Amino acid sequence: MNKRLPLGLGFVLLVMPCSLLVAFTHYPAVRALINSLWNNASSRRPSKFVGIENYEALIADEKLMQVLTNSGLYALGTIPLAIFLSISMALLVNSKLPATGLMRLSFFMPTMLPLVAVANIWLFFYAPGIGLASQIMNFFGLPTINFLGSTETSLASMMVVAVWKEAGLFMIFYLAALQAVPENLKDAARLEGAGPVRVFIDVVFPLLRPTTIFVAVNALINAFRLVDHIIVMTKGGPDNSSALLLYYIYEVTFRQRDFAYGATLTVLMVAILGVLAAFQFWVLDRKTHYQ
Amino acid sequence: MTKGLNRIFMTTLAFVLAGLWGLPFLYSVWTAFHEEKYSANFKWNAPITFENFAQAWNAAPFALYFLNTLILITIVIIANFILCTLVAYAFVRYKFRWAGLAFGLVMVQLLISPEILIVENYLTLSSIGLTDTIIGIALPYLNSAFGIFLLRQTFMTVPKSLDEAAQIEGAGAWRVLWNVYVPLAKPVYLAYGLVSISFHWNNFLWPLIVTNSPEVRPVTVGLSVFATVESGVEWSLVNAATLMTTAPLIIAFLIFQRQFVANFMRAGIK
Known part of the structure; x- marks a missing residue:
């Protein structure tokens, strides 16, 4: 079998490259934990150990509660919608309908654009009066809605942008999975008299399960990782109605220059992701093996 | 007969969905190619102009931004x-x-x-004095768990007999x-x-935090600095700049469509 790794070679192959990874992944995670126990240094006094003071502030922070609610709603809103739409798209593109190439291009195009560009495009689309959204509403005689300027619609508007950007990529994964579904399984179901809907629900969808899990994990990580559109479009507003956790970290740390609280929020973020990962690992472990 | 109706229905549904999906992008394209006065009122026969692109190109150092992105991507890809x-x-x-443990630790980066x-990476970067440099933007991405x-996965499929x-x-x-x-x-x-090119071309938050001066800004940050509508930039210019900064990616996608799709599929199958 495999040889033992000699020390010198191991240093070059593993230790050197991985030290970079550790320096920007593990080290900062640990350091965030340490820094969250200290307060900010100022010009007059150095940073001092404050124990769990920052965490007490965390619990008392009402704005944070809203941010966490927003993040939860955002994840719960975007992930199922993106999955549903991407499966629909994959089915359409994989069908024998005309112009599937053009459809695929239309669905996949947003995935190619940087999120900042996507944000600009939708900023214009949503713009009151001038944007296509309000022009369409005017055309039908509906009142103009300030999508980004109202607390009721800002978060939902951000979700639409995220789904628009992501669904095309997920469609590709489903397309791959659909093409791997054995034709004879579907034929057998059809012989038994199953219609196209039954074939999809009973034969195809169960086979798509690993893809769905992969897509869900990715969508979940992205829901926490990507806030470019928030920075460009709403800056978390109005009234924090569209602020997500990572955006809040950005705002606290780099606008208010509160690095200690930023570190505390980072610890919270890592903890949330860890719990979600553990949960998903558990689900994955139990349910994927049945094929 | 119902089969034919079904087909017509599905085709209509597909076209409507694809059309709606393309709408925001097409509207942006339309505005970029027309004068500002048409961005509020759509006229199908409005004259096409390239003036917006020329103006946007001259209003901010986009050539420099492109060069920075190119340098950044080259560094990251070679290192990766x-x-x-x-x-x-x-x-x-x-x-x-502890090979298993080590591999698990590496894979942590997929999640975190x-x-x-x-926050902490910025502190690290400023303590070694690399903020506001291109190498500073690249540093956290030089090695990648993905x-x-x-x-x-690929190396595992290499036959042992070849190695031996x-x-x-x-x-x-x-x-x-x-050689093997x-x-x-x-x-x-x-x-x-x-995939790496597309990821780093799109990356925004980290470069935004790290960079301060136009000399090191990648295109995404440059675009966001240019396109703040509150500062009075016209919509047609914003849209032109947006398209301009993404054009290389779109063109690359159209050329490499097959590889792109195949590759994203491979990533998904794992």
Whole structure:
């Protein structure tokens, strides 16, 4: 079998490259934990150990509660919608309908654009009066809605942008999975008299399960990782109605220059992701093996 | 008969969905190619103009931004190719104590990506004095868990007999890597390279935090600085700038469509 790794070679192959990874992944995670126990240094006094003071502030922070609610709603809103739409798209593109190439291009195009560009495009689309959204509403005689300027619609508007950007990529994964579904399984179901809907629900969808899990994990990580559109479009507003956790970290740390609280929020973020990962690992472990 | 109706219904549904999906982008394209006065009122026969692109190009140092993005991507990809290859090779070809644990620790980066750790990574960067430099933007991304994973999966499919044959011919560890493993992974390098380009072309938050001066800004940050509508920039210019900064990606996609799609599929199948 495999040889033992000699020390010198191991240093070059593993230790050197991985030290970079550790320096920007593990080290900062640990350091965030340490820094969250200290307060900010100022010009007059150095940073001092404050124990769990920052965490007490965390619990008392009402704005944070809203941010966490927003993040939860955002994840719960975007992930199922993106999955549903991407499966629909994959089915359409994989069908024998005309112009599937053009459809695929239309669905996949947003995935190619940087999120900042996507944000600009939708900023214009949503713009009151001038944007296509309000022009369409005017055309039908509906009142103009300030999508980004109202607390009721800002978060939902951000979700639409995220789904628009992501669904095309997920469609590709489903397309791959659909093409791997054995034709004879579907034929057998059809012989038994199953219609196209039954074939999809009973034969195809169960086979798509690993893809769905992969897509869900990715969508979940992205829901926490990507806030470019928030920075460009709403800056978390109005009234924090569209602020997500990572955006809040950005705002606290780099606008208010509160690095200690930023570190505390980072610890919270890592903890949330860890719990979600553990949960998903558990689900994955139990349910994927049945094929 | 119902089959025909069904088909018409599905086709209509598909076209409506694809049309709606394309609408925001097409509207942006339309505005970019027309004078500002048409951005509020749509006229199908309004004259097409390239003036917006020329104005946007001259209003901000976009050539410099493009160059910065290009340098950034080149640094990251070269580093990724080398470092991920080394690590994947070690995991596939050798056994060592705690290999499983080490691999698990590497994979942590898939979950806790550098974007999440902006606070501490910024402190690290400023303590070594690399803020506001291109190498500073690249630093957290030089090694990548995703790349290591992808290459490890590929290297595992290399037949052991090939490896052994090379050893019998007297090849050492480096020769085996270079002459056996790397050539067999060529399509994966191409695919991973394409994904990397798209990822780093799109990356925004970290470069936004790290950079201060136009000399090091990548296009995404440059675009966001230029396109703040509150500062009075016209919509037609914003849209032109948006398209301009994404055009290379779109063109690359249209050329490499097949590889792109195949590669994203491969990433998904794992």
